Amino acid sequence: MRHSAAVWDYRAATEITKDWNGINQFLLRNPQGASARVSLHGGQVTSWRNEHGEELLFTSSKAIFKPPKAMRGGIPICFPQFGNCGSLEQHGFARNKIWTVDDNPPPLHPNDSHGISFVDLLLKPSEEDQKGWPHSFEFRLRVSLTTDGDLILISRVRNINGKPFSFSFAYHTYLSVSDISEVRIEGLETLDYLDNLCQRERFTEQGDAITFESESLIMKKSGHML
Numbered sequence: 001m002r003h004s005a006a007v008w009d010y011r012a013a014t015e016i017t018k019d020w021n022g023i024n025q026f027l028l029r030n031p032q033g034a035s036a037r038v039s040l041h042g043g044q045v046t047s048w049r050n051e052h053g054e055e056l057l058f059t060s061s062k063a064i065f066k067p068p069k070a071m072r073g074g075i076p077i078c079f080p081q082f083g084n085c086g087s088l089e090q091h092g093f094a095r096n097k098i099w100t101v102d103d104n105p106p107p108l109h110p111n112d113s114h115g116i117s118f119v120d121l122l123l124k125p126s127e128e129d130q131k132g133w134p135h136s137f138e139f140r141l142r143v144s145l146t147t148d149g150d151l152i153l154i155s156r157v158r159n160i161n162g163k164p165f166s167f168s169f170a171y172h173t174y175l176s177v178s179d180i181s182e183v184r185i186e187g188l189e190t191l192d193y194l195d196n197l198c199q200r201e202r203f204t205e206q207g208d209a210i211t212f213e214s215e216s217l218i219m220k221k222s223g224h225m226l
């Protein structure tokens with residue numbers, strides 16, 4: 001029987017290193033050997049490994065690892081705009097910014113505090129950001145790894161001056177799959193989507209599961225991108 005959770009020190013389980021551009025990144029570990037790595041560049045999770053050390057996230061061999069270009073891999077955060085559905089740069093500016101560590105985040109709901117190893121990050125808009133998107137916000141991101149090796153991302157956006165604004169948001173997750181023909185995505189039946197490979201024509205999903213036989217690039221109206 002394992003008693004590791006009772007004595008597990010989540011701070012000791014978090015190691016700070018530098019990413020490929022010298023920007024701080026955090027390595028989260030659980031007692032079973034699973035890990036996750038998250039960079040202050042974009043608040044982007046760049047690696048998630050299971051207890052066998054297998055990488056679960058994909059990073060393109062063509063990824064550019066240099067700001068201000070976001071890296072194509074891991075989990076880029078799209079905010080305050082998804083895709084090119086607005087006047088901002090593709091997928092918004094959050095993924096291109098240097099986030100800070102949030103030393104004193106407001107408490108999370110107890111149901112959301114499952115992480116055995118975690119880091120809290122914060123993004124506040126710069127003056128430059130506010131020229132392009134004149135809204136006052138704080139974006140808090142908690143990245144946690146559970147005892148079971150699950151990765152949990154919790155995002156909280158706070159309007160700090162009470163003037164209403166709207167935004168779109170997505171975790172642009174690149175999952176690594178060994179055999180795409182084995183993948184099924186369920187639960188999207190009846191949703192409308194825009195097909196990027198058909199000039200963003202709108203269709204309604206009919207099937208109870210999506211499978212992949214060829215290149216596919218569809219954007220669900222609710223914000224999911226496949």
Ligand SMILES: O=P(O)(O)OC[C@H]1O[C@@H](O)[C@H](O)[C@@H](O)[C@@H]1O
Nearest residue numbers: 070071072083090091196217225
């Ligand atoms: O190429 P970017 O800006 O990193 O965005 C990643 C991808 O985002 C998707 O939403 C687009 O449909 C793709 O065309 C794009 O490659």
